Amino acid sequence: MPYVITDACIDVMDRTCIDECPVDCIYQGDRKLYINPAECIDCGACEPVCPVSAISQDRKVPEEKKPFAADNARFFEVPLPGRDEPLGAPGGAGDLGRVGVDTELVATYEGSVST
Ligand code: F3S
Ligand code: F3S
Numbered sequence: 001m002p003y004v005i006t007d008a009c010i011d012v013m014d015r016t017c018i019d020e021c022p023v024d025c026i027y028q029g030d031r032k033l034y035i036n037p038a039e040c041i042d043c044g045a046c047e048p049v050c051p052v053s054a055i056s057q058d059r060k061v062p063e064e065k066k067p068f069a070a071d072n073a074r075f076f077e078v079p080l081p082g083r084d085e086p087l088g089a090p091g092g093a094g095d096l097g098r099v100g101v102d103t104e105l106v107a108t109y110e111g112s113v114s115t
Contacts, residue, residue: 001059002040003047005033006068008054010109017046017055024092027075029102031109034075038089071105081107 005017010032017033018026025039026046035046035055047055061069076087080101090096101107 001057002037002042002072003035003044003055004037004058004061004069004072005035005050005054006056006061006065007032007106007109008052009033009050010106012052012054014051016049016051018093020045020049024094027087027090027093027096028098028100029075029106030100031102032106034072034103036076036087036089036093037073038076039091067105071103074105075103078103 005026013028013031013033015028015033022043022045023039023041025036027034027036037058042057044057047057058069058072076089079086080099080103082101087099
């Protein structure tokens, strides 16, 4: 089960998690970061370093944050705004660089799903 980043990351984007990931699978949108479920090796190194506790294993995400757990996969599986193809599994966030756009859920987020 991969790790996921939930809504607490939105507009915070501390980015300490990126330094901890051994497979470089944490990608930067515009307001939030996303973990690629096809590339995450479930090591858990990113979870304790996030200052706002935005990261957890997907099966441990509380019910009210489940939409954001699923949204990590959507970032890679559905074409993002302004793009024709989904990102898929680029094989490294550092090489890809900042993506700069978000899923619709995150782009339109105003705090209503947060606890
Ligand atoms: Fe976001 Fe926390 Fe990483 S705020 S960028 S998930 S360290
Ligand atoms: Fe996945 Fe986090 Fe490790 S994104 S590979 S659990 S550092």
